[in-house]
Structures are given as C-alpha cells and as structure tokens.
Amino acid sequence: MTPILYGIPNCDTVKKARRWLDDHGVAHQFHDFRKDGLDPAKLQGWIDAIGWEKLLNKSGTTFRKLPDAQKDGLDAASAKALMLDQPAMIRRPVVEAAGALSVGFAADDWQKRFA
Secondary structure, three states, X not given: OOOEEEEOOOOHHHHHHHXXXXXXXXXXXXXXXXXXXXXXXXXXXXXHHHOHHHHEOOOOHHHHOOOHHHHOOOOHHHHHHHXXXXXXXXXXXXXXXXXXXXXXXXXXXXXXXXX
C-alpha cells in the first residue's frame, strides 16, 4: 500500500516530510485537506485510533485565534467539528502507511518506519 500523507502544502512540516519521502525514494500520495477536503468518517477513524487530543494542534495560530469560549471545555465532538470546519487545526502531517497511522514528522522515526 502506498503511504498517504495528509496535510496542507504550505505547511513547513509537511514540506519537510514530503522532501524526506522524495529523498528516500518512498513513493507516496499527497492529500491536501483544503483542496481535496476531509471525509468526516476518515477523521473519526483517526480520532478512534489515536485520540482527538493528539490530532488537534493547539499550538497553531488557527487554534490560538479561536475565542476562549470555543477553546474551553473541548471534547471529542467539538474538537472534531473544529477540525472539519478548519482542517488547518489538524496536527500535520497525518500519514497512513502499512495499516499504521502517525501524526507529525521526525526523521529518525520515519527512517525506522520506511526503511
């Protein structure tokens, strides 16, 4: 199965991840959240697999710009709604490969995973 990398193309971490995959000859598919959309069932599968807390990027500017009322008392349902409404709030990249799911980019981890 060809790995699928989900993200937005102008994200620096996504750029690093895509460059790493290219440099290491790992064929992959890129799915742009903004252009290609995000299926609610796909997001729910990620939430079920790794938890909304790991997916929601609370340190990003999109999240930080939210009113405090939206940030306070987050739960799985409200976090999912935020991520569907504004996919830039999803920590990136999300990678599906060989039946495993990961979030973020760390060259050492990827070296082991894709070796």
